[in-house]
Amino acid sequence: MTLELNGASLSIEDIKDFLHQQDQVAISSDALERVKKSRAIVEDIIKNKETIYGITTGFGLFSDVLIDPGQYNQLQVNLIRSHACGTGDPFSHDVALVMMILRLNTMLKGHSGVTTDLVDQLIYFINHRIIPIIPQQGSLGASGDLAPLSHLALALIGEGKVYYQQEERESSEVLEELGRKPLQLSAKEGLALINGTQAMTAQGVINWIEAESLAYQSEWIASLTHQALNGITDAYRPEVHDVRNFPEQSAVADRMLYWLEDSNLTTHQGEIRVQDAYTLRCIPQVHGASFETLNFVKKQLEREMNAANDNPLIFHEDDETLVISGGNFHGQPVAYALDFLKVAVSELGNIAERRLERLVNPQLNGDLPAFLSPEPGLQSGAMIMQYAAASLVSENKTLAHPASVDSIPSSANQEDHVSMGTIASRHGYQIADNTRRVLAIELIIALQAVELKGIDKLSPRSREKYETLRNITPSITEDRQFHKDITKVARYLQQTAYTEVDCK
Structure with a gap:
């Protein structure tokens, strides 16, 4: 299958399918025409020796410095080389690939x-899976993701490192091997490659895909815990949630009833207790709020995925040409959204840790053994798994601090307010990874708890999940190195993020 880009309609679902199905990209004929028309305007600017930022002038504080016409192209190469100051571990291959797709998509808007040589080079890199090695750290999230995108651009011109066919190599070597020439940057093109929010947005898209999967997975995992604790289903009745006016809360309640249907372990109010603790009773309210946040974040990300966010922007309407220096590269709208996403995913982990605590605490878990130990005293059972979960959710609380409330001036105070959105995106991925491990721990403990209660009493849908997971993590018959189980179950949850969405 081929993903056709047009600069206007790219969705997160398109990206998800592309990554899972290993698609190719192509561009629409209309988009190509827009690219050609906007390039013709740049050529006219050069021909007429107009003073336009980043085309005939320097950058940042040097915006008033005119460049000799014979050095316009060299200006762009110098820009990429000097701005490639990223540090730290590289972005994942998926993030780097999505970064290229998003950068290509914004160019197709025609501003x-x-x-067309640059467009073709991006398409070639994407379709041949030549993945630029892009350090994660170094972006302020305004003036675009300058440092990360410069490393992307280095690969295109044959000066950076790439990951190709399971190896990290020099871009120049790979291009020579494939008979492909490095891109020769022309006026405006270096700036067009790096003035944008594609690093934070690409990482944000990956975060969102994994967050959505975690949110759905947290429901069927919670249903196992609910049954192990003989939870009350009355709190999930639709009339309770319809009067609250939050549709995602109602949807979570409906799905919880779906997972719990025909269970012989659930109860009604008054049978064992009048009402459950909040971590069971308020699952729709808490998880639903996370889903509401996911909806908002998705809207913001998809707007940015289809936005013109470089500088300057070129417009040609009604025979009038405008080249305007603006600030669409400022990442604030995305930074806010990614900070909100961090909080929403953190809360999925927070409530999960409190649920699993109820499973192992003999004062809260009914008639289950302390820490679900097969031999209390001699065997510690799930005791320290709860410690690990508590540590992860505590770390998440630190990572969830909003990056977007920070700013530090740069470029001699010319760029005096920045978004820090790329930091938000990186921390968001760490939060998702930590939350996945918390859910894995809840799942391991819940599987053991329902086994002690009687798996024949589980709801049929929960029983299917139980059987699947028992092929990954066996029953706890004696103490063992549970970190291995946590890793395997977390890997299972992550691998299914692109292939399964347990929305029902």
Whole structure:
């Protein structure tokens, strides 16, 4: 299958399918025409020797410095080399690939003034899976993700490192091997490659895909815990949630009833207790709020995925040409959204840790053994798994601090307010990874608890999950190195993020 890009309609679902199905990209004919028209305007600017930021002038504080016409192209190469100051571990291959797709998509809107050669080079890299090695740290999230995108651009011109066919190599070597020439940057193109929010947005898209999967997975995992604790289903009745006016809360309640249908372990109010603790009773309210946040974040990300966010922007309407320096590269709308996503995913982990605590605590778990130990005293059972979960959710609380409330001036105070959105995106991925491990711990403990209660009493849908997971993590018959189980179950949850969405 081929993902056709047009600069206007790219969705997160498109990206999810692309990554899972190993698709190719192509561009629409209309988009290509827009690219050609915007490039023609740049050529006219050069011909007429107009003073336009980043085309005939320097950058940042040097915006008033005119460049000799014979050095316009060298200006762009110098920009990429000097701005490639990223540090730290590289972004994942998926993030780097999505970064290229998003950068290509924004150029297709026809406001960037790039050549078709640049468009073709991006398509070639994407379709041949030549993945630029892009350090994660170094972006302020305004003036675009300058450092990360410069490393992307280095690969295109044959000066950076790439990951190709299971190896990290020099871009120049790979291009020579494939008979492909490095891109020769023309006026405006270096700036068009790096003035944008594609690093934070690409990482944000991956975060969102994994967050959505975690949110759905947290429901069927919670249903196992609910049954192990003989939870009350009355609190999930639709009339309770319909009067609250939050549709996602109602949807979570409906799905919880779906997972618990025909269980012989659930109860009604008054049978064992009048009402459950909040971690069971308020699952729709808490998880539902996370889903509401996911909806908002998705809207913001998809807007940005289809936005023109470089500088300057080129417009040609009604025979009038405008080249305007603005600030669409400022990542604030995305930064806020990614900070909200961090909080929403953190809360999925927080409530999960409190649920699993109820399973192992003999004062809270009914008639289950302390820490679900097969031999209390001699065997510690799940005691320290709860410690690990508590540590992860505590770390998440630190990572969830909003990056977007920080700013530090740069470029001699010319760029005096920045978004820090790329930091939000990186911390968001760590939070998702930590939350997945918390859910894995809840799942391991819940499987053991329902086994002690009687798996024949489980709801049929929960029983299917139980059987699947028992092929990954066996029953706890004696103490063992549970970190291995946590890793295997977390890997299972992550692998199914792109292939299964347990929305029912």
